[in-house]
Amino acid sequence: xxxxxxxxxxxxxxxxxxxxxxxxxxxxxxxxxxxxxxxxxxxxxxxxxxxxxxxxxxxxxxxxxxxxxxxxxxxxxxxxxxxxxxxxxxxxxxxxxxxxxxxxxxxxxxxxxxxxxxxxxxxxxxxxxxxxxxxxxxxxxxxxxxxxxxxxxxxxxxxxxxxxxxxxxxxxxxxxxxxxxxxxxxxxxxxxxxxxxxxxxxxxxxxxxxxxxxxxxxxxxxxxxxxxxxxxxxxxxxxxxxxxxxxxxxxxxxxxxxxxxxxxxxxxxxxxxxxxxxxxxxxxxxxxxxxxxxxxxxxxxxxxxxxxxxxxxxxxxxxxxxxxxxxxxxxxxxxxxxxxxxxxxxxxxxxxxxxxxxxxxxxxxxxxxxxxxxxxxxxxxxxxxxxxxxxxxxxxxxxxxxxxxxxxxxxxxxxxxxxxxxxxxxxx
Amino acid sequence: xxxxxxxxxxxxxxxxxxxxxxxxxxxxxxxxxxxxxxxxxxxxxxxxxxxxxxxxxxxxxxxxxxxxxxxxxxxxxxxxxxxxxxxxxxxxxxxxxxxxxxxxxxxxxxxxxxxxxxxxxxxxxxxxxxxxxxxxxxxxxxxxxxxxxxxxxxxxxxxxxxxxxxxxxxxxxxxxxxxxxxxxxxxxxxxxxxxxxxxxxxxxxxxxxxxxxxxxxxxxxxxxxxxxxxxxxxxxxxxxxxxxxxxxxxxxxxxxxxxxxxxxxxxxxxxxxxxxxxxxxxxxxxxxxxxxxxxxxxxxxxxxxxxxxxxxxxxxxxxxxxxxxxxxxxxxxxxxxxxxxxxxxxxxxxxxxxxxxxxxxxxxxxxxxxxxxxxxxxxxxxxxxxxxxxxxxxxxxxxxxxxxxxxxxxxxxxxxxxxxxx
Numbered sequence: 001x002x003x004x005x006x007x008x009x010x011x012x013x014x015x016x017x018x019x020x021x022x023x024x025x026x027x028x029x030x031x032x033x034x035x036x037x038x039x040x041x042x043x044x045x046x047x048x049x050x051x052x053x054x055x056x057x058x059x060x061x062x063x064x065x066x067x068x069x070x071x072x073x074x075x076x077x078x079x080x081x082x083x084x085x086x087x088x089x090x091x092x093x094x095x096x097x098x099x100x101x102x103x104x105x106x107x108x109x110x111x112x113x114x115x116x117x118x119x120x121x122x123x124x125x126x127x128x129x130x131x132x133x134x135x136x137x138x139x140x141x142x143x144x145x146x147x148x149x150x151x152x153x154x155x156x157x158x159x160x161x162x163x164x165x166x167x168x169x170x171x172x173x174x175x176x177x178x179x180x181x182x183x184x185x186x187x188x189x190x191x192x193x194x195x196x197x198x199x200x201x202x203x204x205x206x207x208x209x210x211x212x213x214x215x216x217x218x219x220x221x222x223x224x225x226x227x228x229x230x231x232x233x234x235x236x237x238x239x240x241x242x243x244x245x246x247x248x249x250x251x252x253x254x255x256x257x258x259x260x261x262x263x264x265x266x267x268x269x270x271x272x273x274x275x276x277x278x279x280x281x282x283x284x285x286x287x288x289x290x291x292x293x294x295x296x297x298x299x300x301x302x303x304x305x306x307x308x309x310x311x312x313x314x315x316x317x318x319x320x321x322x323x324x325x326x327x328x329x330x331x332x333x334x335x336x337x338x339x340x341x342x343x344x345x346x347x348x349x350x351x352x353x354x355x356x357x358x359x360x361x362x363x364x365x366x367x368x369x370x371x372x373x374x375x376x377x378x379x380x381x382x383x384x385x386x387x388x389x390x391x392x393x394x395x396x397x398x399x400x401x402x403x404x405x406x407x408x409x410x411x412x413x414x415x416x417x418x419x420x421x422x423x424x425x426x427x428x
Numbered sequence: 429x430x431x432x433x434x435x436x437x438x439x440x441x442x443x444x445x446x447x448x449x450x451x452x453x454x455x456x457x458x459x460x461x462x463x464x465x466x467x468x469x470x471x472x473x474x475x476x477x478x479x480x481x482x483x484x485x486x487x488x489x490x491x492x493x494x495x496x497x498x499x500x501x502x503x504x505x506x507x508x509x510x511x512x513x514x515x516x517x518x519x520x521x522x523x524x525x526x527x528x529x530x531x532x533x534x535x536x537x538x539x540x541x542x543x544x545x546x547x548x549x550x551x552x553x554x555x556x557x558x559x560x561x562x563x564x565x566x567x568x569x570x571x572x573x574x575x576x577x578x579x580x581x582x583x584x585x586x587x588x589x590x591x592x593x594x595x596x597x598x599x600x601x602x603x604x605x606x607x608x609x610x611x612x613x614x615x616x617x618x619x620x621x622x623x624x625x626x627x628x629x630x631x632x633x634x635x636x637x638x639x640x641x642x643x644x645x646x647x648x649x650x651x652x653x654x655x656x657x658x659x660x661x662x663x664x665x666x667x668x669x670x671x672x673x674x675x676x677x678x679x680x681x682x683x684x685x686x687x688x689x690x691x692x693x694x695x696x697x698x699x700x701x702x703x704x705x706x707x708x709x710x711x712x713x714x715x716x717x718x719x720x721x722x723x724x725x726x727x728x729x730x731x732x733x734x735x736x737x738x739x740x741x742x743x744x745x746x747x748x749x750x751x752x753x754x755x756x757x758x759x760x761x762x763x764x765x766x767x768x769x770x771x772x773x774x775x776x777x778x779x780x781x782x783x784x785x786x787x788x789x790x791x792x793x794x795x796x797x798x799x800x801x802x803x804x805x806x807x808x809x810x811x812x813x814x815x816x817x818x819x820x821x822x823x824x825x826x827x828x829x830x831x832x833x834x835x836x837x838x839x840x841x842x843x844x845x846x847x848x849x850x
Binding site for chain 1: 448449450451452487488489492493495496497498499500501502521522523526527529560564567568571574575576577578580682683684685686716717718723726727730731732733734751752753779783786787789790791793794796797798799
């Protein structure tokens with residue numbers, strides 16, 4: 001087992017790649033009652049076209065299969081549902097699907113190993129029948145309809161539609177009622193067998209554990225499976241351009257919701273290598289806070305003018321084949337806000353970044369990273385999702401020291417391009 | 429973890445939670461006052477005005493920059509409805525001095541001073557709040573009031589509560605009412621604020637790696653010294669008798685795809701101790717994935733994705749919550765009624781009961797690991813004047829019996845059925 005220590009947050013990561021290809025990461029937290037385990041596969045809503053290892057032809061499945069699988073995996077052949085079994089053990093179990101991974105998890109204070117039996121059993125033993133697949137369509141249908149009424153989900157998804165032509169990041173994680181209607185048990189088994197191979201998965205544990213002990217407990221519960229070759233995933237070609245600058249939807253809301261999106265051109269740029277990804281992400285967090293955080297000139301001015309009343313959420317999201325900025329909030333005049341934002345970007349580019357402001361916000365971002373290490377859930381989730389992006393979460397704490405104003409200016413000019421900006425609005 | 433409390437002055441308490449489990453220190457200041465129709469909007473306005481500027485940090489920008497300098501201290505103000513009280517809350521979370529890149533910065537001391545200044549020494553002009561800030565915050569509150577409709581699930585529950593508590597304090601909306609805003613002026617509001625901070629219940633919480641100075645710093649703080657002793661003016665939540673009359677059925681139309689069905693239940697408890705049983709009752713009815721609601725409404729009938737219930741212990745109400753297809757209203761309602769009836773008949777196993785207890789106990793244990801939940805737990809204890817340690821709490825849950833749950837089930841009545849549809 002490899003041990004990586006971070007002296008800033010005084011935590012250690014134990015990491016090992018098992019013989020069957022599974023990566024296990026352990027972040028011990030002594031004296032904490034809560035134990036958290038999360039098991040993820042590098043398979044999300046983006047992956048609907050791929051070549052199964054050993055096959056030649058391309059497999060294409062309807063949108064929403066990864067999420068459908070997440071729902072169905074809890075079902076056991078003996079008629080029980082693992083979510084019920086885990087709940088009965090007093091553990092808090094759940095699962096979720098993102099665009100690049102699916103994860104199963106539970107948190108508990110007691111009965112960790114009893115729960116581990118069930119947990120590792122159900123993730124490794126799918127049981128799909130025509131009947132139980134049909135049944136799930138009703139429940140997922142209600143979930144889809146629930147999201148249709150969430151203005152914040154709509155404004156996000158529409159921003160994606162405005163930025164991306166073909167990239168599957170634009171599709172709804174759940175699929176639609178139409179696409180899920182085409183899902184059957186054969187499709188589910190095929191996707192399960194392809195993507196739930198240990199070589200495509202990672203397991204993270206955080207809590208009061210002895211690393212040598214917990215890893216043995218995990219190994220004991222693994223079924224015998226051979227590590228498969230890597231899966232070829234096919235993503236459509238994405239043009240550099242945006243689809244449309246403005247997109248609007250009507251929904252009953254008190255005040256318009258907006259998302260400003262900035263699409264980053266991923267291909268053929270000189271800035272990309274692994275370390276660079278982390279550095280760029282840190283730089284983006286600092287930049288966005290400088291531009292539109294609570295102490296920013298733009299936020300203060302717009303607040304005084306009554307254009308907004310809350311700091312927007314500022315996100316930089318990225319994956320293997322996409323990266324974008326999302327600025328989301330509520331405003332009476334989102335279009336005006338958008339224009340002002342663009343002007344502010346231009347101003348920043350002209351004047352460069354102020355050194356004092358930069359140093360202050362860098363401290364802020366450092367503090368934000370440290371706070372991530374308070375809770376076993378935050379820790380485990382962070383290590384898992386970063387892992388699927390090829391990142392060890394400690395790198396953020398290491399790389400932040402080296403970020404300087406010159407680099408920030410460089411990133412500013414590279415990412416914040418006016419012809420890559422969109423605005424999505426949801427209003428009455 | 430070590431909890432201790434100390435009365436700084438009559439009506440003002442300092443609570444310290446010493447723990448080295450976290451990378452952060454969390455400081456909270458709560459101002460608790462009676463919820464009344466007359467003052468609800470004023471209190472809401474004060475909660476947002478105070479974060480606009482204080483004596484030495486006269487703009488929001490100055491406050492933000494100060495927090496950013498402190499390694500991104502998170503500063504937040506909130507407003508809660510807790511039983512028949514309104515609680516104005518201030519939080520500052522900073523990273524602990526042990527995790528700073530360089531030593532010698534006293535973040536804990538600075539954050540205590542800053543939060544007390546924001547809460548008790550606001551920026552004023554001409555004997556009142558700054559006019560410009562007041563006008564902007566009135567707009568802010570107006571929009572929050574209008575914003576009620578944005579989260580349909582939350583809106584439906586709030587509307588159900590409003591129906592159940594017509595003309596009673598608990599039926600009030602915590603952000604107040606638009607029609608009040610016009611008459612509020614900067615000087616009167618400031619005078620009201622001064623009266624509020626000298627009559628409300630004040631609780632200060634400090635959680636984290638605390639050194640001996642912390643109590644001293646707070647006791648010696650000028651803003652604390654300037655506060656008067658008081659007989660705090662708030663309502664101690666108690667088990668109150670319910671007089672459930674006929675079921676009140678309310679249907680409201682809005683632009684929604686999915687219908688939100690809420691059942692507001694009265695739990696007519698004889699005494700406070702039955703609250704622990706009610707917790708288990710709720711867990712069995714709709715509290716988790718093994719509950720009747722989840723199993724029968726979601727998993728067997730496939731009527732909903734969300735099918736749950738939650739227990740509002742300060743008011744002894746349970747809210748059953750479902751997102752359903754609008755045409756399934758009758759069917760869903762009938763099925764929910766059946767779950768409530770089945771609970772009365774004791775239609776659950778000893779195993780169900782045991783599992784629910786373990787689930788509740790497990791969630792209580794996690795309180796040790798969450799700084800903010802820990803503070804809310806001790807604040808709840810403080811408010812209800814029932815000092816129960818986490819260990820005692822778990823023992824009480826452990827003692828809940830099947831018969832006890834059936835007794836509670838038979839004290840449950842449907843007060844209001846609320847349906848939000850298209």
